[in-house]
Amino acid sequence: GGIITQTPKFLIGQEGQKLTLKCQQNFNHDTMYWYRQDSGKGLRLIYYSITENDLQKGDLSEGYDASREKKSSFSLTVTSAQKNEMAVFLCASSGGSAETLYFGSGTRLTVL
Amino acid sequence: GQQVQQSPASLVLQEGENAELQCNFSSTATRLQWFYQHPGGRLVSLFYNPSGTKHTGRLTSTTVTNERRSSLHISSSQTTDSGTYFCAIEATGNYKYVFGAGTRLKVIA
Numbered sequence: 344g345g346i347i348t349q350t351p352k353f354l355i356g357q358e359g360q361k362l363t364l365k366c367q368q369n370f371n372h373d374t375m376y377w378y379r380q381d382s383g384k385g386l387r388l389i390y391y392s393i394t395e396n397d398l399q400k401g402d403l404s405e406g407y408d409a410s411r412e413k414k415s416s417f418s419l420t421v422t423s424a425q426k427n428e429m430a431v432f433l434c435a436s437s438g439g440s441a442e443t444l445y446f447g448s449g450t451r452l453t454v455l
Numbered sequence: 456g457q458q459v460q461q462s463p464a465s466l467v468l469q470e471g472e473n474a475e476l477q478c479n480f481s482s483t484a485t486r487l488q489w490f491y492q493h494p495g496g497r498l499v500s501l502f503y504n505p506s507g508t509k510h511t512g513r514l515t516s517t518t519v520t521n522e523r524r525s526s527l528h529i530s531s532s533q534t535t536d537s538g539t540y541f542c543a544i545e546a547t548g549n550y551k552y553v554f555g556a557g558t559r560l561k562v563i564a
Contacts, residue, residue, distance in 0.1 A: 384557075385554045385557050386543075388551065388553065391550060391551065391552075393549075399550075399551070401551065435498075444488060444500065444543065444552060445500070446498040
């Protein structure tokens with residue numbers, strides 16, 4: 344089996360700061376995703392990447408950048424952290440069109 | 456864009472009761488999954504089920520593709536079933552998985 348590792352688990356930043364979240368997977372999956380989950384709410388798609396060097400915007404991409412420089416890793420950057428985006432950020436991967444989504448344990452973002 | 460509605464939003468059961476969770480979506484689903492999330496925990500896939508019926512243990516998922524709906528049935532509920540259940544859909548084959556808002560289940564002893 345494989346695993347998705349998200350770092351850091353907890354991220355604290357100042358308002359206006361640029362912050363980067365990292366995700367690594369060893370499933371050898373082609374597709375990777377970043378979701379945001381606000382407290383007690385569902386998941387909203389920020390960015391996804393179908394293959395290495397591909398980037399696709401989700402429904403919540405404004406204020407975020409993403410990078411997929413190699414197949415196993417997918418980074419998300421909060422370009423200017425705001426207090427209203429304190430949430431858990433979840434990374435996921437899948438192996439293709441008929442594959443299950445697997446999730447990491449998340450990065451909890453706090454903005455001071 | 457693709458809409459996913461889950462009902463009920465929340466549900467409280469006595470241990471031993473059955474539960475039926477619904478997921479309705481606005482476009483034909485190419486892929487469909489049900490997930491479980493324990494409070495503060497990781498998302499765990501329960502079923503990948505874009506059509507038909509699947510069973511595992513006390514759980515049954517039924518998806519009727521042309522009616523754009525799926526259900527998750529939990530039989531003989533246990534307190535350990537408490538948590539949030541999410542339905543996720545990919546509609547157009549572009550790998551864009553969209554989640555519903557979830558059903559929060561609480562099972563009391």
